[in-house]
Amino acid sequence: MTGVLEAALRARLDRGGKCLVPYLTGGLGNDWLETVQAAAIAGADAVEIGIPFSDPVMDGPTIQLANDRALAAGVTPQQVFDRLHRADIGVPTVVMTYGNIAYRMGYQRFAASLARSTVAGAILPDIPLEELGPWATAADAEAIETVLLGAPTASDERLARIAQRSRGFVYAVGLLGITGVREQLAASAKVIAKRLKAVTDLPVLVGVGVGTPRQAVEVCEEADGVVVGSAMVQRMLDGAGPDGVAELVAEFRQALDESTNHC
Amino acid sequence: MTGVLEAALRARLDRGGKCLVPYLTGGLGNDWLETVQAAAIAGADAVEIGIPFSDPVMDGPTIQLANDRALAAGVTPQQVFDRLHRADIGVPTVVMTYGNIAYRMGYQRFAASLARSTVAGAILPDIPLEELGPWATAADAEAIETVLLGAPTASDERLARIAQRSRGFVYAVGLLGITGVREQLAASAKVIAKRLKAVTDLPVLVGVGVGTPRQAVEVCEEADGVVVGSAMVQRMLDGAGPDGVAELVAEFRQALDESTNHC
Amino acid sequence: MAVSAQEKTTHPYGNTSVMGDPSESGRFGEFGGMFVPETLVPACQELDRAFRSAWADPVFRDELYLLFRDYAGRPSPITICENLSAELGCRILLKREDLNHTGSHKINSVLGQALLAKRMGKTRLVAETGAGQHGVATATAAALFDMECIVYMGEVDIRRQELNVFRMKLLGSEVRAAQSGSQTLKDAVNEAMRHWVGAVESTHYCLGSVMGPHPYPWMVREFHRVIGVEASQQCASLLGGAPDVVVACVGGGSNAAGIFSGFVDTEAALVGVEPAGGAALGRAVPGVVHGSHSYLMQDEWGQVLEAHSISAGLDYPGVGPEHAHLAATKRARYEPISDAQVVEAFQLLARTEGIIPALEPAHALGWIMQAKDELAGQTVLLNLSGRGDKDVAQMMEHLA
Amino acid sequence: MAVSAQEKTTHPYGNTSVMGDPSESGRFGEFGGMFVPETLVPACQELDRAFRSAWADPVFRDELYLLFRDYAGRPSPITICENLSAELGCRILLKREDLNHTGSHKINSVLGQALLAKRMGKTRLVAETGAGQHGVATATAAALFDMECIVYMGEVDIRRQELNVFRMKLLGSEVRAAQSGSQTLKDAVNEAMRHWVGAVESTHYCLGSVMGPHPYPWMVREFHRVIGVEASQQCASLLGGAPDVVVACVGGGSNAAGIFSGFVDTEAALVGVEPAGGAALGRAVPGVVHGSHSYLMQDEWGQVLEAHSISAGLDYPGVGPEHAHLAATKRARYEPISDAQVVEAFQLLARTEGIIPALEPAHALGWIMQAKDELAGQTVLLNLSGRGDKDVAQMMEHLA
Numbered sequence A, B: 001m002t003g004v005l006e007a008a009l010r011a012r013l014d015r016g017g018k019c020l021v022p023y024l025t026g027g028l029g030n031d032w033l034e035t036v037q038a039a040a041i042a043g044a045d046a047v048e049i050g051i052p053f054s055d056p057v058m059d060g061p062t063i064q065l066a067n068d069r070a071l072a073a074g075v076t077p078q079q080v081f082d083r084l085h086r087a088d089i090g091v092p093t094v095v096m097t098y099g100n101i102a103y104r105m106g107y108q109r110f111a112a113s114l115a116r117s118t119v120a121g122a123i124l125p126d127i128p129l130e131e132l133g134p135w136a137t138a139a140d141a142e143a144i145e146t147v148l149l150g151a152p153t154a155s156d157e158r159l160a161r162i163a164q165r166s167r168g169f170v171y172a173v174g175l176l177g178i179t180g181v182r183e184q185l186a187a188s189a190k191v192i193a194k195r196l197k198a199v200t201d202l203p204v205l206v207g208v209g210v211g212t213p214r215q216a217v218e219v220c221e222e223a224d225g226v227v228v229g230s231a232m233v234q235r236m237l238d239g240a241g242p243d244g245v246a247e248l249v250a251e252f253r254q255a256l257d258e259s260t261n262h263c
Numbered sequence C, D: 001m002a003v004s005a006q007e008k009t010t011h012p013y014g015n016t017s018v019m020g021d022p023s024e025s026g027r028f029g030e031f032g033g034m035f036v037p038e039t040l041v042p043a044c045q046e047l048d049r050a051f052r053s054a055w056a057d058p059v060f061r062d063e064l065y066l067l068f069r070d071y072a073g074r075p076s077p078i079t080i081c082e083n084l085s086a087e088l089g090c091r092i093l094l095k096r097e098d099l100n101h102t103g104s105h106k107i108n109s110v111l112g113q114a115l116l117a118k119r120m121g122k123t124r125l126v127a128e129t130g131a132g133q134h135g136v137a138t139a140t141a142a143a144l145f146d147m148e149c150i151v152y153m154g155e156v157d158i159r160r161q162e163l164n165v166f167r168m169k170l171l172g173s174e175v176r177a178a179q180s181g182s183q184t185l186k187d188a189v190n191e192a193m194r195h196w197v198g199a200v201e202s203t204h205y206c207l208g209s210v211m212g213p214h215p216y217p218w219m220v221r222e223f224h225r226v227i228g229v230e231a232s233q234q235c236a237s238l239l240g241g242a243p244d245v246v247v248a249c250v251g252g253g254s255n256a257a258g259i260f261s262g263f264v265d266t267e268a269a270l271v272g273v274e275p276a277g278g279a280a281l282g283r284a285v286p287g288v289v290h291g292s293h294s295y296l297m298q299d300e301w302g303q304v305l306e307a308h309s310i311s312a313g314l315d316y317p318g319v320g321p322e323h324a325h326l327a328a329t330k331r332a333r334y335e336p337i338s339d340a341q342v343v344e345a346f347q348l349l350a351r352t353e354g355i356i357p358a359l360e361p362a363h364a365l366g367w368i369m370q371a372k373d374e375l376a377g378q379t380v381l382l383n384l385s386g387r388g389d390k391d392v393a394q395m396m397e398h399l400a
């Protein structure tokens, strides 16, 4: 049974397009939910919503700062859920947070909370394949699509296993490193996309190190789409508001569409 | 052959008196030689003249300070000798300094310098009996009377050997400790005097810790006399000048004379 | 060879391994595991394979043994404290890890890890450090093995511990500030992990305690097992057997794991002492952070809390998973101790035995002082995990 | 028992004893003796008798041996420095006295003296200290032996070394300021001697090097001979014999005497390294001060000069009489080294081997660096007399 996240992405791909998933930090600023909505309108195929965590080991300075600010303002996972509950976003959402947030709440309760808030999927980057069991059971029971990451360090065999257990899409880690905008697209980005494409039919989206529309277009020569995090969050931190973020989403959308002659 | 130092002290004792030997720091102030002379006139039987040394381990704060001041003013042993040379003092003098001053100059040259300056004796407190050989040879050759110290820590047998090798007088160390004025005469002072008197015919003078005329009188119940150092040097440091020091010498003289009904 | 003498411990405490090898999935009972970003999973697995092979290789063990002996100064002696024993009414023995090169037990694991990293063909080390002990130890090993080394240290700690920063630089390492979060140890761990994520192919992450993802908790404990192996032999010859009680301070838990491993299969009571302000075991709230499932100081939402202790080396909100297991299975007990009691203990050992302890093991002594009625007449082995030189300036201010 | 293994050395160098027992009058050749105020002569003689009897008593030696092993952490290892050897072109071995309790060789003599003092029925120790190393070591022994302890330290040094002052207080000792003269080490010696003059019956003067009146130079060397005994056994097993060169820094000369004593009867060249600004042996002007006839920095009138060195532990204008004898008989040579070269050596050892040396033994390494052409291909044993922790703050300022 195909989930709503996967369905939305496949729809874009079926139309010959490339998928765009902006990452936005939940609870950062009072207008974060409006920002999510504006991003959807501006052309996101799905929105990844970060639930702030005190010790985000996969994240670079931009997202760390966003986490710290949101936490300092007192944001809790429950508040993020409450605001997402029945919010009209128009595209599927997927939360990204770290294992301990889900573990502390209880995997079942966490999965149920997502479902109640009509969140489609979840990314827990520090719960790798080997540790996935208990969470996957809880998530599957609530039909939450658990997106797994495939990184350049994995063997082909491992990538295949990851892709097989992933739901919604496969998150291809574009480089050896943490989130953050780089000057250049890493050579590893297209390689990992290609390697994952070779072992799965699921959409393969590259994240980490995709910071500009040009880089997005470049990586989509191999990938089905991109996750854009730090560049988006930087706009939020700069106080660009829903419009400022939407503008950036639109730039990515336009570049991707132009590259595929798709509209 | 009795030396001049011993002779002078014996003369006092023969007259039924007690010996008074003030210690004055050579080179301390421009008028130190006048102070020596004034002390002689005021009733000293001999004067002990300290040659400043950088590391006077037998001396307490008063004499240390006197040493430091004199050295800071650039005084050298030679300068002390030069000023003593043919100075008219009227009583025998005995220099007190530490071994290294004599050693550095060469024991023979040092002894000859004393002789040339008509110094009668020498006290080198860190050259004990066991190490005396080379110095004693040089001193004897120049007829310098080497005064040895006898301390409370010595056995009777050791005291006897010390007294036997001593010339001029035997310096009885009045207490376990370094030079300096104490409130009370230490009980050890009379004990050591008595112990030394039992083993020698030489005059036995107590020094170290004899700071007041009363203490001098008290210790002379057993001793043949006293060496008074820190109390005298303190006057020099206070800037009392030849008269001020002479005054103190006179007080000691008077107290001792009264105690023996001697004039 | 002393190191390999006690190859396997027996496991009389239930069917999960008690200080034996962890399970296939890197677990001690229900604790442990490998909760790291996917990028690091192959690196951890490679490390697991490399460690298993090295640890089974007598050549590797010999090399490490020689480093322990000729470079670090092992075996460390056991000192019987006559004065202290008289004062407290129980017989106190100290395992003198303070006499190791660089002044604490930390050198054991760091030499093991550097030797292993070299064997794996790694050319760089990255490490986290709190007050600087583990950073200095890692920089030391990097100098010895001629490896590049980067040490992350919280910005706040860099300012507090400038001498240790200078030491690491002298040793040829680069010290980088962890500027996020609380800017202390846990953030330095985050930064070191982030660095590792980006440099995993050339770089070994030299973790400072029995924490992190599998195989670290196991591997680091194995490198520190030399403490327990030596101590059990020493106690056998001094006492004719195990002491009644074995006490160690617990930050991440490496020195405690090292000494406990020598006595887990005896009747000895095992006591870990935590700072009251950083008692992950005392609170017993499980979590998954920094690579493993263990106890963790956290708020109701799972946000990690800062630990607070007078001793920087114990200022860590988590604890190694094997200790969680030892606590859960009740093979060891864990006790909190107040800063004030620690300061008392610090002074007592200096005054009675002429040994100025690090503040960390002063926690263990603080507990003995507090529990002396319970301990009356018993023989107590205390792991003196480090010397107090690093803490003297702080104590001078504290006691002024 | 390791300590007593090499009971007597043979004396192939002339008919005066070379690192054997001194003469009846406490002389090594023409140097030594007992130049002290009469009050102290019986105390020195009593000490001489007590030491002779204790040193001939296997019970005393056993006790000391156990203290060395179980308290101080002996034997200290020898570390072969691969990286440093490659860099300098000669094979360098370090005798690791830095790993001893309290961080230097000083503990050897202090434990011996305290044990002896106790045996003599003394209840108090008095000591001098420069930067504080010997003071801390003495305070340590006093704590262990439950003796009262007073340490004199130059007023200037007290201000410079407040951490060591605090350490001594922690250990239960009283620190008193030497306010006369240059207010540094030599004045602290004066004050300690003065104190001893006044308290000689209850008090042992715990002298910090192979200086002072007989029996100190001999006794202190005998307590440090363990360094040489161990090293010669270690070299025998590592090298199959003695190294080509044995190098040690020389302040008063105790660590050098300790290690030289293990090799004086071999072909090994013995090299003592003095700070250029405190080279008593280099200037070779004899004098009698602080109890013995030896070489001494002094002006033309015999006033003692201040030594100047970057390292407080070598800031002493005199030197032990046995070294004067070894120099005069040419059994050992003594070389000066500049502060700048010492700083280089300090950094080099840290960077190449992960060992931060005390500034004192960095003098010895500085000489090796300077003499490396002469030493090419040779095996050089360096006595690493202490660790550099005490010097890190100073070096941080110096290199800033």
Ligand SMILES: Cc1ncc(COP(=O)(O)O)c(C=O)c1O
Pocket (backbone or CB within 6 Å): C104, C105, C106, C133, C134, C208, C209, C210, C249, C250, C251, C252, C253, C254, C255, C256, C312, C313, C314, C358, C360, C361, C385, C386, C387
């Ligand atoms: C001396 C000492 N003991 C103990 C610790 C705490 O670490 P662990 O709990 O891993 O032994 C540290 C950490 O820096 C330390 O320096």
Ligand SMILES: Cc1ncc(COP(=O)(O)O)c(C=O)c1O
Pocket (backbone or CB within 6 Å): D104, D105, D106, D133, D134, D208, D209, D210, D249, D250, D251, D252, D253, D254, D255, D256, D312, D313, D314, D358, D360, D361, D385, D386, D387
């Ligand atoms: C480490 C170290 N080495 C050497 C010395 C110099 O003493 P000695 O020449 O007696 O060995 C000192 C003195 O404090 C010292 O601390």
